[in-house]
Amino acid sequence: MTTLLSASRLTKQFTGLLAVNEVDVEVSAGSVHGIIGPNGAGKTTLFNLISGLLPLTSGTLTLDGRDVTSAPPYQRTRLGVARTFQNIRMFSDMTVVENVMTGMHTRLKSSGVASLLRLPGFRREERAARDKAMELLAFVSLADKARVRSGDLSYGDQRRLEIARALAGDPRLLLLDEPAAGMNPTETRDLGTLLRQVAKRDITLLLVEHNMGFVMDLCDRITVLNFGRKIAEGGPREVRDNPAVIEAYLGTKVAARLAKAHGA
């Protein structure tokens, strides 16, 4: 398998705190890769380093062999990195379809003048963008809510909308920060089905998640952080049975429950 994202000795120091400490992560193209660990382990900080929201203290980051260590977020977006956030970020007063269209904004080619004057070229682009947004909404099962105000969607639907918007930029790598947080079991199961379909579109997924059943079902590979350091990595079973992971994060009861639910 080829490596899509390679993080080497990634480090982030906040005042008096090493939030991410020399972490190596290799994400294979086409895989679903999970990042787990206790609260404060550095998972979101790692995401922020990968998406470029935070500058690194040290380390290197390559995407498809290209050094993106110092690339600003918009360049990483152009190179195919998209993300969703732990706390949903969307334009609540816009309709669902408009929100998805904001995800492609950087790809519209017409000039500002063309858009102000609504020249034919701009109108064509806008129509194509709307068609693509509708296709994505159908993909995440929200087509019937395209004209609903986004803030009026249920929580689970807002999460699906976030994914559609992230997909609108045609990413190769999608970072999902706690996608199942706050979801009920049915919504969580549906989300798992949706993410498997996303993966089938040749989009590599990197996700942070606390719902261990969800992670174990979905991920090909899992990296475990504790106090900013990588303490384990491997397939779901390997990680679940790792004594260091059980001690730092899962606990014996959860590990046993997962073994029962997902095979010993």
Ligand SMILES: Nc1ncnc2c1ncn2[C@@H]1O[C@H](COP(=O)(O)OP(=O)(O)OP(=O)(O)O)[C@@H](O)[C@H]1O
């Ligand atoms: N901007 C910041 N400034 C200072 N400290 C920060 C900042 N962001 C995060 N931290 C600290 O860095 C550590 C790692 O936080 P981070 O949010 O990455 O953990 P996490 O593993 O995502 O936790 P959770 O599971 O609770 O979301 C924590 O101790 C946190 O308080």
